[in-house]
Amino acid sequence: MSEISKAYEPEAVENRWYAEWLSAGCFKAVADPKRQPYAIMIPPPNVTGRLHMGHVLDNTLQDIFVRRARQEGKAVLWQPGTDHAGIATQTKVEKQLLESTGQSKHDLGREAFLEKVWDFKQASGGVILQQLQKLGASCDWDRASFTLDEDYSKAVLTAFVRFYQRGYIYRGKRMVNWCPATQTALSDEEVTMRAQNGILYKMRYELVEPDGERTHLEISTTRPETLMGDSAVAVHPEDARYQHLIGQTVWRPFPREEIPIIGDSYVDREFGTGCLKVTPAHDKNDFEIGQRHDLKLIEVIGADGYMNEQAGEEFAGVERFEARKRAAKKLETMGLLVAREAYENNVGYSERGHVPIEPRLSEQWFLKYPKVAAAKRAVESGAIRFYPDRWKKTYLHWLDGIQDWCISRQLWWGHRIPVWYKKGLARSELDFDNPKHVHVSIEGPNDPENWEQESDVLDTWASSYLWPMANLGWPHPNPEQQKELDFWYPTTTLVTGFDIIFFWVARMIMASLELYGEDQEVLSDAEIAKRLPFKNIFIHGLIRDEKGRKMSKSLGNSPDPLDLIQKFGADGLRFGICNIAPSGSDILFSEERIQIGRNFCNKLWNAVRFRQMSGPMSDNSDLASILQRLDRTLFDDPDHWILQRLCDLTQSLESGFQDYEIAPLTHRLYAFFWSDFCDWYVEASKAKLQASEALRDNCLAIQDLVIRQFLQLAHPVMPHITEELWQALGYAQPQTYIHQALLSPAQELIQSLRPDASAVERVAQLQTLITQGRALKAQYRLASKRDVVVYYTAEAPDQVTLEHNQALINRLAGFKSCTALDPKVASGMPATVTPLATLYLDLSSSLDLAAESARLTKDLAKLEQQVSIGEKKLGNEKFMKSAPEKVVAGARKQLAEARAKRDETKRLIESFQQNSASLKSES
């Protein structure tokens, strides 16, 4: 703050301090057993990704938590890192390769292609971590880890092998979600259902043996292109209409073949005609029916989404949606198509490939989830807590119905599954229980030349589910890592969006419970508590645009956070995004809504600038020296009041952090600093600053104290500007930074400041009086005049208060003078009734008495209503009996005030009417 600029310019300040923090090693995590541990593992962003608004929110929140923890003297670890993001990264590189050289990955071969991916990772990887630094994230960057790092990979393979050995992982031929675009299997979680406007085709399958009048069965389908794979028609076994046909056959139109009519209770009699075509190779439910009835599996769609030879010559090589049209057309020409009806149904889409998935039978690796019961128990018992609490239901509900997880991906970029097959044996001949056939280990077989490794890699989530423990050295920690594991594990808090509770959060919990520690079937609560990956889960909402739409590149509604940092400063952006983040629901983003952050920084900057201009700086080097500069005997009412407010703020932030109630955080900081401190206290100070030196110094000491505490409280949200001002005002000890100064707890602060409650009460009354005084002026277009003459009438004790605060009132309300006046003389002046006094505005010029009287009459009606409500309440015996004393006292006070105001207003109206009458008679 060497040059005093009028507006805060964040860029230089932020870059300078961030660089200095880094070089001073401020974010280094040190496991210090004398301190309380605090650890957060960053949800690893995609290594080749770019920062988006979701990251900004997620990481700002984490940074707030860890910075606050440092101020509380805890030993903090914020572990950064990135995720290899299998499908996303691989497809990106494939696309680039195709565009630049026209080659596919198969042209290059596995090894050469992977080299390309590593090159890409090297080139673009880590950019996102640099972007996080721009945001001010205080991670221990030296620890940055990557899910494909050597050690991390070892952990991933160890997990696989242990799960395999314990019987949780198996290989099986199953119906899986197949993405024809990326040509890999996906887990159920990677498939999103989307409503589609499709067509329901009604068609007929001719009976081979006509049944009296009946010559055919009518069947509805949305997918006529699969009919070539039909191997039966199913009806409900108890359906009287068709029961007797079970066992007979119908003609599949093409390729023309007799297929059986079977009875299966899966069929819904109510739906359509109650007949279902069964395509076991291309539908999950049909597959199960096929299993039950030993039906033929006829695959007609290939892995690439194109029809194969089985579909018949006419269709082979045709893309699946084109084939749909052609199949319908063909049915039509054959006279078998009864109708096309518009139909809305849900279709599963590949999250990554953005195309409809194809249910497809294939050999895959599956994980039977371990420790499901313990994972539920952990959350039910409160060993792990969700904030907000309601997400625990979502979590528990998901665990109730989970099915085995398909963990293999037909990709190259990822952890290759550590399974080797003996060469020379056909896959179908393999006996997985025979170690001579199948080898499973981390290191691989001793005679690799005789083995062939599984070509699939693991789902990315089947590596990131070890994130907290693997980053700290699991499974084979060295002594240093062991110390850290003992200290920081389980980690304190996980901060993430609700969209990955299933993908990541739940899987981390289950994996940790199974793997962290010895193999154990059933876990005690104590054992659960030791194994958990984290104790608290803070769930925040997703960022959407101002219309509530998801942010996406194609919509162009996803702003670049770096542009926003440029515009508003990192601190401004952080403050702004927190300020609009409600607790746990979606966040509607717009630039307009985060301007508040930049404005607030500017306000803070200028308030401090004003402090520097107001008088000499004194010893600010620690709280004790500022306290020494205070002279309680010189305290006036606003002094007590602002100190009380400061204690209140400190207290409310304490409980906010305690309960993870961080949504109100920015509101509290903002209201305190802007309204209480700047609008009232600093304005009130201005008179004192020009009074005696003693008064001035005392006032400056209070300002220094308030600003100091405020900077500390605001620091987690706005780290850079608070550091800048902290140093500028001399709060820092040499070579130290703001986060190293311990935060004074509210209790301590209250004890050393002892704000006077009656003074606090008086200030509240004065504020009302001043506000009403200003309003009175505004009514007569005198708002900005500062030389208005005002009189007051008040009860004796209130009069004392008014006299004491004369200068304050005049300055804040813009009065030239405000003096006591005989009520009789005052009559005829416009007035306003406040709890402390009635104010009269001296208008030397003419005045619209009728208008004034009308205004007061409106007030009177309101007051009458208040009085009657109060009287009714206090006259109610039951209320007097059952309401707490505090509430009754409050009601009494309120009624008394309302009565007084009412009577005063009545009196004023009468005097106006008299005056107006006398004026009329004069004229």
Place this chain on the structure above:
RNA sequence: GGGGGCUUAGCUCAGUUGGUUAGAGCGCAUCCUUGACAUGGAUGAGGUCGCAGAUUCGAAUUCUGUAGCUCCCACCA
């Protein structure tokens, strides 16, 4: 079909265990460039808290019913 969540000022949202006259920011209107800040100051307009019942001395807050919106899970061709 199952389970969440939401409905309060023009907009986005607060409103802690029921208890003084329901708040904030933005927007809007009027006034003000006074020696921290126009990224500012002052004042004001604007709400029967989705609807209907119930409990209570007292309900935005609790309960029941109901309407609308929204998200997640499952999914019938």
